[in-house]
Amino acid sequence: GAGVSQSPSNKVTEKGKDVELRCDPISGHTALYWYRQSLGQGLEFLIYFQGNSAPDKSGLPSDRFSAERTGGSVSTLTIQRTQQEDSAVYLCASSLVGTGKETQYFGPGTRLLVL
Amino acid sequence: AQSVTQLDSQVPVFEEAPVELRCNYSSSVSVYLFWYVQYPNQGLQLLLKYLSGSTLVKGINGFEAEFNKSQTSFHLRKPSVHISDTAEYFCAVIPYNNNDMRFGAGTRLTVKP
Numbered sequence: 001g002a003g004v005s006q007s008p009s010n011k012v013t014e015k016g017k018d019v020e021l022r023c024d025p026i027s028g029h030t031a032l033y034w035y036r037q038s039l040g041q042g043l044e045f046l047i048y049f050q051g052n053s054a055p056d057k058s059g060l061p062s063d064r065f066s067a068e069r070t071g072g073s074v075s076t077l078t079i080q081r082t083q084q085e086d087s088a089v090y091l092c093a094s095s096l097v098g099t100g101k102e103t104q105y106f107g108p109g110t111r112l113l114v115l
Numbered sequence: 116a117q118s119v120t121q122l123d124s125q126v127p128v129f130e131e132a133p134v135e136l137r138c139n140y141s142s143s144v145s146v147y148l149f150w151y152v153q154y155p156n157q158g159l160q161l162l163l164k165y166l167s168g169s170t171l172v173k174g175i176n177g178f179e180a181e182f183n184k185s186q187t188s189f190h191l192r193k194p195s196v197h198i199s200d201t202a203e204y205f206c207a208v209i210p211y212n213n214n215d216m217r218f219g220a221g222t223r224l225t226v227k228p
Contacts, residue, residue: 004158033216042119042205043159043218056214091159101147101166101209104216106159 002026004107006092012113013082021077021110025094032075033104034067037089046090049075082114117142117208121219129227130198136191136222138206146208148189150180153203153221162204165189176200201226 005024013019025032034046045059049069060066064082069075079086089111093104122137140146150162163174170182180191189206203223209216 031214033214035218042121042220043207045215045217048214050214058215093159101164103161103164106151108158 004092004094004105006090006107006110008110009108010111010113012115014115015084016081018078018080019082019112021079021090021112023075023077023092023094023107025073025075025092026105027073029094029096029105030072031095031097031102032069033093033095034075034077035091035093036061037091037109039088043091046077079112082112084114087112087114116215117144117146117210117217119206119208119217119219121204121206121222123222124220125223125225127225127227128196131195133194134192134196134200134224136204136206136224138189138191138219140187140189140206140208142187142208142210144210144212146210148180148182149207149209149216150174150178150189150191151205151207151218153205155202159205162191196224196226198226198228200224 007022030051032049035043047067048056064080067077089109091109093106095102095104118141120139128134148165151159152162153159163172165172165182173179203221205221206219
């Protein structure tokens with residue numbers, strides 16, 4: 001079946017505007033992760049969803065960042081009042097159950113540029 | 116919290132030469148270990164992972180890695196690289212007891228003819 005998809009692939013916005021990034025996980029995967037990849041740095045964990053459990057938000061860098069997952073499938077990452085330091089590639093991944101030892105399947109990412 | 120250090124940000128190597136990409140981690144609890152690869156303009160894909168058992172793990176494309184618990188290392192190796200191995204390689208760990216996966220900063224492997 002199809003892999004993880006993300007939209008948009010690229011987003012340019014002005015400082016102070018809100019943006020929404022979308023992730024469609026692999027069908028049947030109950031675990032969904034968001035990461036941020038900044039230039040020259042590794043991936044930074046942002047948030048994790050597992051089924052109907054409360055999400056693990058421990059990686060969100062500020063209260064301007066939020067995410068939701070509707071119906072246990074599609075997820076939206078929202079960044080309010082964007083800042084230039086938010087510019088990065090935002091990656092979404094999903095795994096079958098989320099026991100930690102499973103392979104995470106990554107989407108192609110959304111490249112966000114805040115001017 | 117756990118952390119991952121990839122000791123080399125860039126590794127240039129000639130085609131058919133062996134290569135080792137180094138990864139060290141720090142964690143107060145037991146972890147699973149992973150290597151992911153990101154080819155130019157593509158998403159990350161799993162190369163290999165260590166969960167338990169034999170400390171030598173074989174992955175795709177001829178790569179292998181060895182888990183060394185005493186040295187807290189998980190170095191990635193390939194005996195003979197190809198031009199097509201040019202990519203960014205990320206080492207990652209995730210604790211047994213949660214889903215907070217931590218990645219290293221990545222190593223850019225460049226294979227030259």
